[in-house]
Amino acid sequence: MRKALEGSQAIAQTVALCRPQVVAAYPITPQTHIVENIAKLVANGKMECELVSVESEFSAASLVLGAASAGSRTYTASASQGILLMSEVLYNIAGLRIPMVMTCANRAISAPLSIWNDQQDSMAVRDAGWIQLYCSDNQEAVDTTIQAYRISEATELPVMVCMDGFTLTHTLEPIDIPDQKMVDTYLPPFNFSRALDPLKPTSVGTLVSPDHYSEARHSHHHALLDAINEIVAADTDWQQLSGRSAGSLLSVDGPADAHIGILTLGSIFGTLCAARDTFTELPATKLIKLRSYRPFPVDALRQACSELTDLIVLERALSPGFGGIVSSEVQAALTHMASEVRVHSFAVGLGGRDMPLEIYRKLHKQVEVAVPAPFSIIDVELEKLSAEDHGTGAATN
Amino acid sequence: MNEDTQTVTPETLMQLRKNQPRFEGLESGHRACLGCGEALAARLVTEAAGPDVMIANATGCLEIFTTPWPESAWRLPWMHSLFENTGAIAAGMEAALKAQGKPTKVLAFAGDGGTFDIGFQSLSGMLERGHNVLFVCFDNEAYMNTGIQSSSSTPHAAMTTTSPPGSARMGKQNLKKDILSIVAAHHIPYAATASVAYPSDLRKKIRRAMEIEGPTFIQIHSPCPLGWGHDGADSIKVARLAVQTGLFPVIELESREMIGSMPIRNPKPVTDYLVLQQRFRHLFQQGDVRAIEELAHIQALADHNIKHFKLRGEGMDAQDSDGADTVCRGGMRWA
Numbered sequence: 001m002r003k004a005l006e007g008s009q010a011i012a013q014t015v016a017l018c019r020p021q022v023v024a025a026y027p028i029t030p031q032t033h034i035v036e037n038i039a040k041l042v043a044n045g046k047m048e049c050e051l052v053s054v055e056s057e058f059s060a061a062s063l064v065l066g067a068a069s070a071g072s073r074t075y076t077a078s079a080s081q082g083i084l085l086m087s088e089v090l091y092n093i094a095g096l097r098i099p100m101v102m103t104c105a106n107r108a109i110s111a112p113l114s115i116w117n118d119q120q121d122s123m124a125v126r127d128a129g130w131i132q133l134y135c136s137d138n139q140e141a142v143d144t145t146i147q148a149y150r151i152s153e154a155t156e157l158p159v160m161v162c163m164d165g166f167t168l169t170h171t172l173e174p175i176d177i178p179d180q181k182m183v184d185t186y187l188p189p190f191n192f193s194r195a196l197d198p199l200k201p202t203s204v205g206t207l208v209s210p211d212h213y214s215e216a217r218h219s220h221h222h223a224l225l226d227a228i229n230e231i232v233a234a235d236t237d238w239q240q241l242s243g244r245s246a247g248s249l250l251s252v253d254g255p256a257d258a259h260i261g262i263l264t265l266g267s268i269f270g271t272l273c274a275a276r277d278t279f280t281e282l283p284a285t286k287l288i289k290l291r292s293y294r295p296f297p298v299d300a301l302r303q304a305c306s307e308l309t310d311l312i313v314l315e316r317a318l319s320p321g322f323g324g325i326v327s328s329e330v331q332a333a334l335t336h337m338a339s340e341v342r343v344h345s346f347a348v349g350l351g352g353r354d355m356p357l358e359i360y361r362k363l364h365k366q367v368e369v370a371v372p373a374p375f376s377i378i379d380v381e382l383e384k385l386s387a388e389d390h391g392t393g394a395a396t397n
Numbered sequence: 398m399n400e401d402t403q404t405v406t407p408e409t410l411m412q413l414r415k416n417q418p419r420f421e422g423l424e425s426g427h428r429a430c431l432g433c434g435e436a437l438a439a440r441l442v443t444e445a446a447g448p449d450v451m452i453a454n455a456t457g458c459l460e461i462f463t464t465p466w467p468e469s470a471w472r473l474p475w476m477h478s479l480f481e482n483t484g485a486i487a488a489g490m491e492a493a494l495k496a497q498g499k500p501t502k503v504l505a506f507a508g509d510g511g512t513f514d515i516g517f518q519s520l521s522g523m524l525e526r527g528h529n530v531l532f533v534c535f536d537n538e539a540y541m542n543t544g545i546q547s548s549s550s551t552p553h554a555a556m557t558t559t560s561p562p563g564s565a566r567m568g569k570q571n572l573k574k575d576i577l578s579i580v581a582a583h584h585i586p587y588a589a590t591a592s593v594a595y596p597s598d599l600r601k602k603i604r605r606a607m608e609i610e611g612p613t614f615i616q617i618h619s620p621c622p623l624g625w626g627h628d629g630a631d632s633i634k635v636a637r638l639a640v641q642t643g644l645f646p647v648i649e650l651e652s653r654e655m656i657g658s659m660p661i662r663n664p665k666p667v668t669d670y671l672v673l674q675q676r677f678r679h680l681f682q683q684g685d686v687r688a689i690e691e692l693a694h695i696q697a698l699a700d701h702n703i704k705h706f707k708l709r710g711e712g713m714d715a716q717d718s719d720g721a722d723t724v725c726r727g728g729m730r731w732a
Contacts, residue, residue: 021493021496021497022492022496024489049496050492050493050495050496052489052492053526054488054522055519055521055525056518056522058481058482059482059484059485059488059518062478062482062485062489062519063485063486063488063489063492065482065486065489066453066478066486066487066490066491066493067489067492068489068493069476069486069489069490069493070451070490070493070497071493072492072493072496072497074489088479089478089479092479096478196451196475196490198448198449198450198451198473198474198501201471201473201474202474202475203463203469203471203475203476204475204476204477205460205464205476205477205478206464206465206466206467206477207460207461207464207465207466208466209465209466212466212467
C-alpha cells in the first residue's frame with residue numbers, strides 16, 4: 001500500500017521488515033532520522049532487536065561487525081564524517097567478508113563544514129571492498145535495502161545502500177512499503193556459515209604473511225566482480241515478487257537511438273528527467289542511472305553506451321588534483337569500443353548546491369565543443385573568490 | 398573408609414587427571430617470547446573461563462603470536478578486528494548472543510595500549526551500556542608489539558623507545574594512568590587487578606567475573622622480558638616484586654568500593670624490583686642526582702599505594718604477597 005512517508009521513516013520501516021537482530025545507532029545529520037525511527041519502532045514493540053546506542057560511528061561499525069561475526073543479521077546507518085570515522089572498520093568488515101547492510105545518507109565532507117548533500121563520503125570509501133548501490137528515489141531505497149540483505153548474505157560481502165541526504169532522507173514521497181510476508185518470502189533467515197561458535201571454534205582476523213595476502217585480495221576482488229550476477233538476480237526476483245525493479249546494475253531511460261547520454265548516481269536522475277521533459281527542443285538524450293557502483297558493471301555500461309557519441313558524467317564528488325572519480329572509471333570502461341564515446345566530466349551539486357533544470361541546457365552546450373573540456377565543477381561563481389584562487393584554466397560554466 | 402572408595406595410588410591419580418584434563422583454551426606452540434607474561438596470563442584466563450566463551454582480541458602481541466595464518470593456538474571462537482574497537486566488537490558479539498538466546502560469555506582481550514589509550518573509548522562505551530562482557534587487560538606497560546613504545550600505562554621514569562633517558566629526560570615523564578579507578582567509575586559491578594605471579598588469585602577473579610551478569614574488568618600485570626629488559630626466567634620473580642613493593646596493588650572493587658586486596662607481608666624497597674629491569678637502568682647511574690630523585694619518587698608512589706589501599710599485612714597470611722601461590726608444608730592449596 002502506498003503511503004506518504006519521509007525517506008528515513010520508510011527506510012526504518014523497511015529495515016524492521018528485514019528483521020535484523022542487532023542495530024547500532026549513532027546520530028549524524030542527515031542520517032539521524034533513520035535510527036530515530038528505528039528506536040521508535042523498537043520502543044513501540046513493532047520491531048524486535050538489540051538496539052545499541054553506541055558512543056561513535058567507529059563503534060557503530062565495530063559493534064555490527066562483532067554481532068554479524070557471532071551470526072546475527074545487523075543494520076547501521078551513517079553519513080559524511082561518520083563514514084570517514086568508521087572507514088578503518090569498513091575495510092575490516094569487507095576484508096573479513098562479513099555480510100551486513102548499512103545505509104549511507106550521502107553528505108559532503110568537512111572542511112569547510114557542510115551538512116548538505118553530495119556524495120564525497122561514500123566515494124571516499126569506494127575502495128573499502130563493499131558493494132555500493134546508489135538510489136535515485138525513496139522507493140528504490142526501500143527496495144534496494146531489502147535486496148541488499150539478500151545480496152550481502154549470498155555473496156558474503158557487506159552492502160552500502162547510498163541515498164542522498166535531505167533530498168531523499170528528508171523528503172516525503174508516496175512509497176509502497178512491502179508487507180512482512182513478501183519480505184519473508186524473499187529474504188530467508190540469516191544463516192552465516194562462518195559464525196563464531198564455541199562448539200566449532202575458529203580464529204577470525206588472523207595475521208597473514210606476504211605468502212597469503214595477495215591471494216586474500218584476489219579472492220575479495222573476484223567476489224565483488226562475481227557479485228554482479230547476484231545483484232541482477234536479486235533485482236529480477238524482487239521484480240517478480242513486488243512488480244518493481246530497483247534499477248539492477250544500471251538503467252537507461254530515453255530513446256535507443258539517442259547519441260548523447262548523461263550518466264549519474266543518485267537522486268539527480270529525477271532532476272534530469274524533469275529537465276529533459278522541459279527542454280524538448282534539445283537533442284534526444286539517454287539518461288543512464290548507475291546503481292551498482294561497486295562492483296562496477298563494465299559490460300552493462302558498454303552496452304548502454306554503444307550508440308552514443310557523447311557521454312556526460314555528472315557526479316557529486318571529485319578527486320582534487322585530478323577531477324572526476326566516476327568519469328575516469330567510465331572513460332576507462334569505455335575504451336576500445338567500436339566507436340569512440342567522448343566523455344565529458346562535471347561535478348555538480350556539491351555541499352548541497354542547488355541543481356536547477358537549467359543545468360541540462362548548459363550540459364548540452366558542452367557537447368557541442370570539438371574536444372571535451374577538462375573536468376570542472378559546474379556553477380562555480382568565481383567572483384566569490386579572490387583572483388589567486390581562480391586557478392589557471394578555470395572556466396566559468 | 399567407605400568400601401566403594403578406591404584407594405588412590407599415584408598411577409590411578411595420573412589416570413584420573415588424564416580422564417579429566419584441564420581445559421586449555423590457548424594451546425602451546427604459539428610464537429610468544431620466552432618468559433612472556435601475557436601468554437601465561439592468557440592461558441590462565443582461558444583455563445579459568447572454560448570453553449563456553451567467545452573472544453574479541455585487540456591488535457597486539459597476543460593476536461600476532463597466536464594466529465600466524467594458517468595456524469592458530471586458540472581452541473575457542475576467537476576474533477581479531479582492529480586495535481581500538483575491542484570493546485565494541487565484544488559488545489556486538491554479546492548483543493548478538495543475547496538476541497539468539499545463547500548463554501555464551503564474551504571475553505575481550507587487549508593490551509595496555511588497546512585498553513588505556515587507543516581502545517579506551519570503545520571500552521568506556523561498552524562499560525557504560527552494561528554489556529555482559531569480561532574485559533581483560535594484559536598490562537605489560539608499553540606498546541611491545543611495535544617495539545616498546547610508551548603508553549599511558551608505562552610507569553613513571555621507565556625507558557621505552559619513545560621515552561628514552563638522556564641528558565634532558567629521565568624516561569617517561571608522566572605517571573601510569575589509574576585505569577582501574579576510571580573503569581570502576583562506570584559503576585560496573587566488578588573490577589580487579591591481578592598478576593601472573595599469583596595464578597590462583599587470578600583464576601579466582603576470572604571465575605568471579607564469569608559469574609557476574611554485566612560488564613567486568615580485570616587488569617593483569619604481565620611482565621614482558623623483552624620490553625622490560627629482564628631474563629625470561631625471571632618473569633614471575635619480577636611480577637611478584639611489583640606486588641611486594643606496592644608498585645602494583647592487587648585489589649578488587651565492587652561498584653567502585655574496594656572489597657579486597659592482597660596484603661603485603663613485608664614491603665620490599667622499590668629498588669629490588671627496578672634493579673632487575675633494563676628499562677630502569679638509568680635510575681642506577683652512579684653520581685646522577687636525577688636518578689636518586691626519581692628513585693625517591695618511585696618509592697613515594699609505592700608508599701602511597703600501600704597507605705591508600707591499606708595493603709600492609711598483619712603478620713603471616715597464606716594469601717598475602719609472600720604466602721600466595723607458594724608451596725610449603727601445611728600451606729594453603731591452590732584455589
